[in-house]
Amino acid sequence: MGYNHEYQLALANTEAYWADQADRISWFKKPTKTLTKTDFGTYSWYADGELNSAYLALDYHVENGRGEQVALYYDSPAAGKKEAITYNQLLDRVARFAGALKAQGIEKGDTVLIYMPMIPEAAVAMLACARLGAIHSVVFGGFAPAEMAIRIDDANPKMILTASCGIEFDKTIAYKPLVDKAIDLAEHKPEHTIVFQRAMVKAEMNRDGDLDWIEVQEGVDPAPCTPVKGSDPLYILYTSGTTGQPKGIVRDNGGHAVALSYALNNVYGMHPGDVWWGASDIGWVVGHSFIVYGPLMGGCSAIFFEGKPIKTPDAGTFWRVIEEYKVNSMFCAPTAFRAIRKEDPEGALSHKYDLNSLKWVLVAGEKLDSSTYHWLSDLLKVPVIDHWWQTETGWPMTAPMMGWDNPSEARLGSTNKPIPGYDIRVLDGDGNEVEDGEAGNICVKLPMPPGVAWSIWNNNDRYVSSYLEAFPGYYHTGDGGFKDDDGYIYITGRTDDVINVSGHRLSTGEMEEVVSAHPAVAECAVIGVNDELKGQLPVGLIVLKAGEQIEEEQLQTELVKMVREQVGALACFRSAIVVQRLPKTRSGKILRAILRKIAAKEQYKMPSTIDDASILPEIEALIEARGAI
Numbered sequence: 001m002g003y004n005h006e007y008q009l010a011l012a013n014t015e016a017y018w019a020d021q022a023d024r025i026s027w028f029k030k031p032t033k034t035l036t037k038t039d040f041g042t043y044s045w046y047a048d049g050e051l052n053s054a055y056l057a058l059d060y061h062v063e064n065g066r067g068e069q070v071a072l073y074y075d076s077p078a079a080g081k082k083e084a085i086t087y088n089q090l091l092d093r094v095a096r097f098a099g100a101l102k103a104q105g106i107e108k109g110d111t112v113l114i115y116m117p118m119i120p121e122a123a124v125a126m127l128a129c130a131r132l133g134a135i136h137s138v139v140f141g142g143f144a145p146a147e148m149a150i151r152i153d154d155a156n157p158k159m160i161l162t163a164s165c166g167i168e169f170d171k172t173i174a175y176k177p178l179v180d181k182a183i184d185l186a187e188h189k190p191e192h193t194i195v196f197q198r199a200m201v202k203a204e205m206n207r208d209g210d211l212d213w214i215e216v217q218e219g220v221d222p223a224p225c226t227p228v229k230g231s232d233p234l235y236i237l238y239t240s241g242t243t244g245q246p247k248g249i250v251r252d253n254g255g256h257a258v259a260l261s262y263a264l265n266n267v268y269g270m271h272p273g274d275v276w277w278g279a280s281d282i283g284w285v286v287g288h289s290f291i292v293y294g295p296l297m298g299g300c301s302a303i304f305f306e307g308k309p310i311k312t313p314d315a316g317t318f319w320r321v322i323e324e325y326k327v328n329s330m331f332c333a334p335t336a337f338r339a340i341r342k343e344d345p346e347g348a349l350s351h352k353y354d355l356n357s358l359k360w361v362l363v364a365g366e367k368l369d370s371s372t373y374h375w376l377s378d379l380l381k382v383p384v385i386d387h388w389w390q391t392e393t394g395w396p397m398t399a400p401m402m403g404w405d406n407p408s409e410a411r412l413g414s415t416n417k418p419i420p421g422y423d424i425r426v427l428d429g430d431g432n433e434v435e436d437g438e439a440g441n442i443c444v445k446l447p448m449p450p451g452v453a454w455s456i457w458n459n460n461d462r463y464v465s466s467y468l469e470a471f472p473g474y475y476h477t478g479d480g481g482f483k484d485d486d487g488y489i490y491i492t493g494r495t496d497d498v499i500n501v502s503g504h505r506l507s508t509g510e511m512e513e514v515v516s517a518h519p520a521v522a523e524c525a526v527i528g529v530n531d532e533l534k535g536q537l538p539v540g541l542i543v544l545k546a547g548e549q550i551e552e553e554q555l556q557t558e559l560v561k562m563v564r565e566q567v568g569a570l571a572c573f574r575s576a577i578v579v580q581r582l583p584k585t586r587s588g589k590i591l592r593a594i595l596r597k598i599a600a601k602e603q604y605k606m607p608s609t610i611d612d613a614s615i616l617p618e619i620e621a622l623i624e625a626r627g628a629i
């Protein structure tokens, strides 16, 4: 299959191209409409088709002779447990748990919040919701109760599904108290919390409506699949925007199923029976698309790993997993390999294992720096493939098509070429396309292909203002970068107030809200500075209230604690620098774009609107002196 031909085909004949792809999955009722324009300017796919995502992930394979194949290999160095779960067994567990949810009143269209560690029950929870046509919203286990509460109030879940604990390296973290606190903080009160009791921590079932995971399944009938429409939501996944309020990205059932099957086969080159490892967490989009739904819909055996790249028990754990399950292809964020390299610079531990099953490694989520790229490809001697996507898209936008003959070569610094369906353009501030090689805003001409979120939960206006308004006719990714003469895309970073810490997307605005609540803080700006290990780290620039005497060190300690408690440990907020003032426009707006450039050590032009230009070198020197850059 030639890339140019296929890419042009998808561009010139969009509906026919994706109608053809839709024919390759199993529908209860085939869609008659391929593309529908919504009344707020986005596009939905396969709106009137009927299907069920859990059916595609499980029943379909059992009906087609894959019942005895392993669906999930649960491997938990954290808990000292391993389990190989076949498609038959997973279907049985999901249908029974769906029956239990149904018995507790969960129906099609209800929302259910999932706050769980990487245990198979988490996948069971997601798929059981999908089976009933209920909409799940997974919240990453590292988020603090206040963040969970925001999501509870936005998604209004009828129920919360959780486990008694998660495990961070060798420490257990009790989840039930966090869920209870979140419910206390939230205005909306879910009717029930169903708790899976893990051996290492017993959760107290102390609230009305608390239910035990095992007990709720006793005596209930397994639930059949509820047909849903192609345009019905499968899940809500919150992601950081530029304000303190996260955005509830809504994924539909139809477009998602077609896109994931397409991506798994064509982009990732995976086929039924292959062993696939998405080394992430179900709390992130990668976990949704390429730990649970994608590999299962594609009939693969998927690794479900509960552990870290290091210290569980050592920096050889990834290599051990690859050997043990004969992993054919894996995906993770570059930060995981940076962590491994830090512990084992020569990669000596990798030589203990047979890694011959591995065909290639895919990385995404943050910039792949050249030294990590070289280290990894020299060590593994397989292609290391950078590719680019976002929570909103749910599947890659640029990547080599590994499932085709002659996939595009890797080019260092580039996340490769646009995938068919994504008409990627680089625009200047006025919406005009820039020349090849020139930097600008990376946008995608509408319509976006199937699978890409086309609404925000309960807030379509926010979808329009976040993605469609800046450049009419285009989806605005929020990333900056350029295209080379051969059509390769280079992502240079965000153009908004979103930073990327260890591949996790965080809003600096969200942290600023926490920091400015400190009684000594008059105003602040949180910016992301470059970090060798984590890509970026947040640093708070703080202006104290007049007459405030607090020491910088004490202020920092207090702010670090506040951000940890209110956003979560994943924010890695560790640095607060007291500054005399912040750079502002004459109309009083903080010049964040300039601060971002200073933090990234990029050249900046003094903006003509700046109120007092002398402040910039002052801040640069302060950040440098703290060793924060």
Ligand code: AMP
Residues within 6 Å of the ligand: 239, 285, 363, 364, 365, 366, 367, 368, 386, 387, 388, 389, 390, 391, 392, 415, 477, 478, 479, 491, 493, 494, 500, 503, 504, 505
């Ligand atoms: P998330 O929605 O959390 O997956 O974050 C998406 C953002 O991560 C993108 O908008 C980019 O800023 C960044 N990102 C994802 N993949 C890459 C990549 N391969 N190279 C550089 N940045 C990336």
